Amino acid sequence: MNDDELIAGVRAAFEALDPVPDGVVAAGRSALGWRLPSARLAGLASDRAGRVADGVRGGAGRALTFARGGLTVEVEVAGTGREREITGRLVPPSPVIVEVRHAEVAAGGAVGRTDGSGFFCLPRVPAGLVSLVLRFEGGTPVVTSWVRL
Template sequence: MNDDELLARVRAAFETLDPLPEGVLAAGRSALAWRAPSSVLAGLTGDLAGRVASGVRGGGVRALTFAAPGLIVEVEVAPTGRGREITGRLIPSAAADVHVRQPGLAPGEVTARVEAGGLFCLPRVPEGVVSLDLRFPDGTSVVTSWVRL
């Protein structure tokens, strides 16, 4: 028996005794499909959960800060029923399209345009694991690290 035959038998044993749940497999495929290898990563540098904003009913707002070289992305996440509303701004202000990346969403399903002053709003984002993809007119993009909302 060679190594390939041994690995095939081990794989068959695991598939029989402890099969991989379909949801896990689908999430893995989705994560690979959502890769953006040419994008710059904006890592999470601040997370203030439960901060209460004036005028907001039913709970606090979560403030997140992401940083990439030459860019800061500040967002506030507010609960809206089963979803979330994300409002944010880019520092420094820049023209861009913001796309929500989430395993359950089709590409381009939830998007917004950055307005004057670097402001944007995504009113209906499903709860779950989310990343933002900022696409600039020059073809470059910045993606935020994944966070659970």
């Protein structure tokens, strides 16, 4: 028995005794479609659950901050159950198209645009793993880290 035959036998044994669930394989394949090789990552800098300022619409929620160089994306998440509302702002303000990446949302299915002050709102975002894509006019896109809402 050579190495190739041994590896083939081990692979067959694992496929028979402990196969990879179909959902995991599908998630891995779909993740490749979400890649934006030229995008820059804005990492999660702060996550404060239940500490949204008093008087903010929707009551207690979750406040997230993503940072990349001189760009800060401040996000508030409100809602319970199946859907969330994401409101946020860019610091410094900039005209940007904001797109939600989520397994249940088709590309371009949940999109918003910042106003002159850098504020945006994305209503009815499904609960689950979410990342935002910020598409700057004539610039390199920025993506946020994935977070579970």
